Amino acid sequence: MFNSRSIRMSTQSEKADLLKKLHHSGKMLVLPNIWDAAGAQLLEKQGFPAIATASAAIARAHGYEDGEHIPFDFLLAIVSQITKSVHVPVTVDLEAGYAADHETLKSNIRRLIAIGVAGINIEDSDVRTHELVPIEAQVEKLRLIVRVAERENTRLFLNARTDVFLAKPDLPEDQKLALAIERGRAYASAGADGIYPILASEEATVRTLMNAVKVPLNVLARPGVPDLDVLQKLGVARVSFGPNLHRAALRSVENMLKSIHEGRSHHPVTGQLV
Known part of the structure; x- marks a missing residue:
């Protein structure tokens, strides 16, 4: 159904639409995250219908630590090489946005759209303190991103990552789950196309999140996470591999x-x- 030939001449908006369709196709979207154009081309050759980057992989492959230490202009150049090297949609791990203010964030989003990026991940923890940002501030950021895409007369698949399970490891599981649901629902209401509760691992947790949030759920493949066939049966929309x-x-x-x-x-x- 989805192949690179059919979207060879697709625009950025069409690729964003396709990326959204892939999350709603009923077949789980499996994305082994890459860090350069060669990896993107290899994934496309193997038949993967979309490409996702990993911030940690890109940073470390070029001598930087993760956490927005790689200069954004350099990241943009790498991502541009990736988008030009394949015909399938590309979604970029944007960490917290590489921006200390809204004007910079708006500029970053416009520049990503201009080079053909179809989707982004955006996380809700501070890259410096690793603490969760206030939910209201993250909702405002997500709404801003949606508005930028609208004003550019285009689409952008917005995958909102919540770091509850990462930033609050000592909280009881039920409290982490409740916080993740609260944030997931708020982000979906703000315009997020998908929710990524990174480090959510237990099958029961994944099932509860998926049923509670009502938008496509993204799970990180890692030790302790159910196998791909189990996640598919649960109805998970997307599986990432991170770094x-x-x-x-x-x-x-x-x-x-x-x-x-x-x-x-x-x-x-x-x-x-x-």
Whole structure:
């Protein structure tokens, strides 16, 4: 149903619409997050219908720590390379927006739209303090992003991440769940197209969140999270891998380098060349 040929000439708005359809298709959208154009092209070649970036992977691949330490102009250049290298929709991990004020945030969103980005993740914790921002402030930010897209006469899939499970690890599970539901509902009312309760892991928690929030739910694949087939049966709309693909790739390269350094074999590298 969805293939790169059918959207080869699609506009940014059409790709944003397609990204939204993918979240409502009944088939779970699986997004192994990447960090460069080569990875994006590989995912498209394998048949993935959309591309997602991971902020931590992009930052660390270029010598920065996660948490908006990579300059936004540099990030924009990397993302531009990615969007130009594939035909499928691209959604970008924007962390908290790379902006200390609303005017900068509006500018950042306009610039992302201009290079063809179809969607973004935006989180609700402060990248410096790691504390949750007040819910009213986050709702205002989400509404601002929606207005920017409207004024640009375009669409942008807005995936609102809530960091309740990340920022409040010591709270009882039922309290974390209640906070995540409160924030998820508020963000959906503010115009978010999807909700991403990062680190929500238990099957019962995922099911409750999905039923309570009423917009597509995004789950992070990690140890302790149900397998993909279980998440599909639950009705989860989207599964992300965050920086895990980048970490796995580095581990694989590390093992190859050990083999070469220890003089055992060059086959782990050269044996795969074609």
